[in-house]
Amino acid sequence: MHFLSRSAILNGVPLKIPENLAQTSSEAKIKMKTVDSSQNAISKALRMLSLLAQSHDPLRLGDIADATGMPKSSVHRILTILADESYIEPTGDGFYQPGNGLRVLAAGMEGHSGSGIEATLTGLQRSTQHAVFLAVLSGEAVVYTHKVDPKLSYSIAPDVGSQLPLFTSAAGKAMLAFLPDDERDHLIGDAATRDLADDLARVRDAGFAIDHGGADPSLCSVAAAVLDNNGYPVAAVCVSSLVFVLDPAELAAMGRPVIDAADEISRRL
Template sequence: MTSGASEGSALRTLRVLEAVARPGGPHRLGEISAATGIAKPSTHRILGGLTGSGYVVGDGDGAYGLGPRSYALSATIASAEDTGGDTVLRRFQSEVDQTVHVALRSGDHAIYVRKVDSEGPYRMASRIGGVLPLHCTAIGKAVLAHLPDEERAGLLRGLPARTERTLTDPAALERELAQVRADGYALDDEENEPTIRCMAAPLLDRDGRPVGGVSISTITFQTPKEALLVHSARLVETAALLAPLYT
């Protein structure tokens, strides 16, 4: 293959990735093909490569959205600059003195795109680009609580237990999500990892749809639940400040 052909292939791949990233996704094959001007068979082949490498994910129904590697790349590029979001998040972290995260939804999971570590002796194992389930994490439950009923119901099937505290019964989880909507924030009380307790508020777009969440993560033997809950109002305020930067 000549260098010109290689460059052409790379640019076509980028065009497809840009089409997947357009607002209003996930997007179906026909939409992506029309947006790029690339024939459907070629678009499908490019999407296969992007899906296999983690830059794109399929929703299981023939539509495509950005994958974890795209979000991780975006976060890496953005972190090179002190954006307004970084300033807000770092100020918030200094106030609560705990590790804080931002994660964005991608299909049936969410992906960490921001992390500011606590200066305490313990470090969270989470990383930018890391994938987290929706049903047993604070950010995930903040997202689920604000999805349309039918869409949420489709995600509350076959829920795996990550710890002995994970809620796997859809009806029980639905009751908790109703409380999340009332409170404005969600809790993960050692449901995803033992000894880790998190609280999160959703990042909502202008139509009230969740695109992700911002969280505070704590070590249970260091920080009592009551000490975490003290920050709930400030967490909700911070999510409202950050939401326009991610929607």
């Protein structure tokens, strides 16, 4: 390897950068540009999520572009990605609103507070002595975001992050019953039956839903919807056990405390 002397450098001898070092420098610049671009995209997506989360009404693409100062093309591209990941959802008429993914994040953050969702769920578990869950809608299923297990020799399924069918689970029917008619009809689609319609009508009247071996042959549950200020079901509180432990009548007797827990969480939203 050849090195230039200090005097040669001071006398103006051109410094030749080895090819491998020049290539490394070029690659580093490309990586820095890629990182800067990724950070910029993340920043834009967070600004848009924050805007939608704070808005009481769905927003048009143009409204989001004006509020964030971003080009409509960039807004559309980011909205498409966020919708694919369920963090936002288009309403079908050119408007966008928070999606189930964002609601899961919100529920998870609220659960970190000792006086928030976790405390309410823990109180319900202590009073019923059965497993307690919080679930949110995710397409045609419900996703469980919180779980408080009783101190038993066995664990009651499902685990946090698990999904159960929307139309057969108690948590799913509790939320489905309080959805706007058009959204509920869209979700039900070809699964619509007179029995399901009658079942959802009973849920609306009673304020809670019961499932005894429908979603899972070994499980039974009673659930009530958590409603926001507009009466929209953002989640459901659910008490679950094994089918040979609780019969339908015993589940129904737990309906009132489950509703009370759901209402308490609604007031915290």
